[in-house]
Amino acid sequence: MNIKRTFAIVFFAVALPFFFYSCSKDDDEIVTTPTEEEEEEDPVTPTESVYSWIESEMREKYYWYSEIPAASSLNYKLGVADFFESLLSSKDGKHNDSSDYFYSYIKSTADVSASTRGISQIDYSYGFEFQLYLVNESPASYYAHILYVAPSSPAAEAGLKRGDWIHKIDAKAIDNSNYTTLLGGNAATLRVANYKKTESSSWTNIRTINITSARPIEDDPLYYHNVYTSSTGKKVGYLVYNHFTADKNEDNADGTYDNKLLSWSKDFAGVDEFILDLRYNNGGLITCAQLLATILAPSDALDRIFCIEEFNGKPWIQKKRNLYYNSNLIKSGINLNLKTIYVLVTDMTASASELVINGLKPYANVILIGTKTEGKNVGSITIKDESKYDWYMQSIVCKLYNAENKSDYEDGMTVNYELDEARLQNMDSFLELGDTNELLLNAALSIIDGNYKTSALSRSSWPTFRKAGSSLDRKASNGVIINTINNAEDH
Structure with a gap:
């Protein structure tokens, strides 16, 4: 069964904090029990103005601001985290039989492990x-x-x-x-x-x-790349991209990983086909997604709409903002002019990964291989006032559409070819990423050459294990991270 992440377990290893996300309310969840003090106290003592600041910012910027309860029905005596959650819409996050969590959250700035991806890799x-x-x-x-x-x-x-x-x-x-x-x-x-x-x-x-x-x-998102020659003589590019991150450290924002991606793009010059491996990529920055999509897209898509950010219509920002396949972004790299793109996905594929897939669909033939993706079609920003408050909010502020105004993957994206690498009967093919006999890469290469055959393995004689937590869950973004906000359309 697929189990979605619903809460964080904080622990310390060699005096450094990590986040590890466990899963649902089922009997296979991993649980640690907080102390009475942890349950009753916020990590930072709140002041009355904190509540006013939270409510004001959320009523102005939150995508579902109209669903925030009236001030007269809010409980200002709750802890900060509980107060924040009392403002949230049921449309925010995953709330079903296997998952129950909100995308939007609030954290103490004293919690160094609670920062958004991009601060340190x-x-x-x-x-x-x-x-x-x-x-x-x-x-x-x-x-x-x-x-x-x-x-x-x-x-x-x-x-x-x-x-x-x-x-x-x-x-x-x-x-x-x-x-x-x-x-x-x-x-x-x-x-x-x-x-x-x-x-x-x-x-x-x-x-x-x-x-x-x-x-x-170093958690380098650009894990592996290669160019293969298929059995029919086609040059096939392959890229394993594990999260959408621009820099090693945002305090020294030199575009380390974006520049590496641009450099690698030139290694793919002249490929006939392309396989993008996002199976373990659960999100990150919208600017990185825009860059990757611009490298991959057909050349006639350049300077056309990549995605549409739909905000809440409040004065803080325009109602809609377009992001484009920006040819200026790839001056030190190349556009691969791909008409068809094969994308390897799993239930861990989410957020900015899904944004790239959805954004490419109006212009290219996007073929998904693997298992259904997670389904996160919204974007968030960090809201903070460090001079006054020891808290920051990661709030959902927009819904994301492609050029055809489609955003219908909140329940995940259905694959064209279903292959589950996690099934025990597929363990013989659970090989190193980049090995041409590895299950999903081999399937993509076979599809490209026209000789793919569906496996007829029986499931009845194979034992099954139930998924619990994954180390990748601590890296997940609860929505595409919108790291550029202005009132001009982003070309």
Whole structure:
């Protein structure tokens, strides 16, 4: 079952904070119980003016401002977080059987881990991303499946690879008391295996790996790129892009990652086809999405509408603002003039990733391969007044449309070719990103060459694990981050 992230669990590893998002109200959620003090007190003592500031800003900028209750019905004695939530619309976030959370949120500025993506891409960790699966319910225990490993990290040095399953940490099963260790901690001993269903066993290559202490690891969104020659002689570009981030650090905004993307675009010059891998990309900055789309789009789309931001009509900003496929953005790179784009997606694909897909659809043939995306078609901004208040709000302020005025993916985007890399029967093809035998890349290459065949694997004899939290959830943006606000159309 797909389980969506609904709350953050804060913990400290080597005195540095991380966020790890767990999932729904189901019995496979990962839970830590706050103390009585944590439940009753805000991290910063609020003043009366904080409530007035929150209410005023939300009534002016919030996309669903008309649904904020009348002032006479608001409870100004609530804690700040609860007061903020009392203003929010039921249209804000995911509220269904498997998920219950709002996109908009408020945090204390004292909480250094609560900042939006773009402030720092130096991640204090072991250097691997993973998906947790519940394998026993009582007592709860989990296996961690490695999605990818950062180069030059403790994980890479220890020999951990995409597709490995971590069963134990320091000889202990992974449970609610120790799973956060996987995000980064002291040196540890990991019990690791691979999954390959046979008549006698499902686990192979069972081994013990020693991993050194977590350290600062660069979370480079541009993970991998290559150009393949297909079996029919076509040149096929392939890009793994894991989050929409422009810089290593916004305090030194030099466009490190945007410049790298522009440089890589020239490596794709002359490709016949293109595969964009967004399977683990759960969002980020709208300007990065605009840049990527401008590189990929057909040349006749340049300087035409990429997306339309629809705001609430209040005086703070115009009702609608157009963002364009801006040819000025790619002067140090190239436009690939693609008529068809193959995009690899999963239920972790969200926000700015979906914006790129939706924005390209009016101009190119966009073919989705994988599983249904998450469904986030709104944008947020950071609202703060550091001179007066120790809080900042990340508020939904707009809905996002493409040039055809379509924004119909709030429940996720349906794929053209359904392939679930998380199914245990597909573990033989859960290979390194970029390996042409890897499940989703291989499918895309086969579709391009016209020899793709649907798998006929039986599901009945295969065990199933239920998804719990993922390390990627701490990086998710609860809507496309609108990092440029002005009253002029953005060309």
